[in-house]
Amino acid sequence: MAEYHEAPADATAGRKLLNWIDNRFPLSKLYNEHLAEYYAPKNFNFWYVFGSLALFVLVIQIVTGIFLTMNYKPDAGMAFASVEYIMRDVPGGWIIRYMHSTGASAFFIVVYLHMFRGLLYGSYRKPRELVWIFGCGIFLCMMAEAFMGYLLPWGQMSYWGAQVIVNLFSAVPFIGPDLALLIRGDYVIGDATLNRFFSFHVIAVPLVLLGLVVAHIIALHEVGSNNPDGIEIKAKKDAKGVPLDGIPFHPFYTVHDIYAVSVFLMIYSAVLFFAPTGGGYFLEFNNFIEANPLKTPLHIAPVWYFTPYYSMLRATTDVMVNVLSGIVGIGAVLGIVRGGFGAKGKLALAVGAIVAVALLKTFDAKFWGVVVMGGAVIVLFFLPWLDRSLAKSIRYRPGWHRIVYGVFVAFFLVLGYLGTQPPSVTSNYISQLGTLVYFGFFLLMPWWSRLGTFKPVPDRVIFAAH
DSSP states (O other): OOOOOOOOTTOOHHHHHHHHHHTTSOHHHHHIIIIITOEEETTOOGGGGHHHHHHHHHHHHHHHHHHHHTTOOOOTTTHHHHHHHHHHTSTTHHHHHHHHHHHHHHHHHHHHHHHHHHHHHTTTSTTOHHHHHHHHHHHHHHHHHHHHHHHTTOBHHHHHHHHHHHHHGGGSTTTHHHHHHHHHSSSSSSHHHHHHHHHIIIIIHHHHHHHHHHHHHHHHHHHOOOOTTOOOGGGSBOTTSOBTTEEEHHHHHHHHHHHHHHHHHHHHHHHHHHOTTGGGTSSOGGGGSBOOTTOOOSSOOOOGGGHHHHHHHHHOOHHHHHHHHHHHHHHHHHHHHHSOOOHHHHHHHHHHHHHHHHHHHHSOHHHHHHHHHHHHHHGGGGHHHHOOOSOSSGGGSOTHHHHHHHHHHHHHHHHHHHTTSOOOHHHHHHHHHHHHHHHHHHHTHHHHTTOSOOOOOOSSOOOOOO
């Protein structure tokens, strides 16, 4: 049992109340550990605001979602009309709906930038592997949450987008048709599907998401924040145990984050009031038409934050499978000839390559497209063990590493754009190249991340007051 502390007789009423709470709940302890006495590196830059912004947008999504559910009807015959009712008749309903739909895109924008910062400065490296894994889990939950919520307006793109994605599960060998039926709850996308997706969107996935966010923050505060130099500030402390290169998170970085939130709100508000649909990217124009199972849109595409992975799915054709088989074969031959493996290692590599090629040839390209699309997200979980660089931060890596990162980002953006466009022969070739670049960036990282001349990493962080 925790020790009981009495407040001084002359303490103010507020201090007595806080003392009463502290004796029953560790409020001051939590405040000190996670804010006032949590020491963050003093050289944080612009890239370190996106974590706090992501948390802020998550709160917006939860609050606006609660208000939307007060008037939304999860019924295939009434869902679209209920959204129109929210937009037209509920006081302030239009701004709440747009805050939620635009907030989904804002959430993905800040999370993509947050993850890119992690890539730049090696925030996934030891001892922050769990921080990164929890973050990837959050990203996966976000994708599930966004996909389930996308069906709820019951517009044309909602309906047909869900039809395409759910049908992908039928490509899974042996259990595919039953799995797709289980997800839909019916033989077609209908009322049962809408109810299932609504339940997961408002209850199940948010609970998991919030749990992962808490785990992400606890893991971060346990090992401490990374910084642009990739140097552990806990390695050098003063006599009181305070990191020499650290400053209290509050008030220094709370003010820093409040400023970032203010700028974000100005941009967010401008989009809400002047371009809530984002030119058809945040909210597709087809989604203002009620779902019609008898009328297929000319071009079906998911929302922009899914389109890089959708491009990879479309790029995985029979030709692409043959190319992948060839790459596996060439990789196995090079590994056997120049890999330095023993006899058993070479045999295992040869057998593994034969099995991989056999599997590639056994199942159709549609299934491997699903595998590629899922693998594009799953590979992120293994990043802490793929990166073998001698320096965490991009600042101290060879200059050409920046070019590698730039090419990776460029192709990711191109894949995202192509996923919004109707398929064509040229775009398919570019998507196939982009898919190879994407996976090559990660799967070849144990090799290329060690190459080049690295700059000396300083003992302490480099900081210039501004």
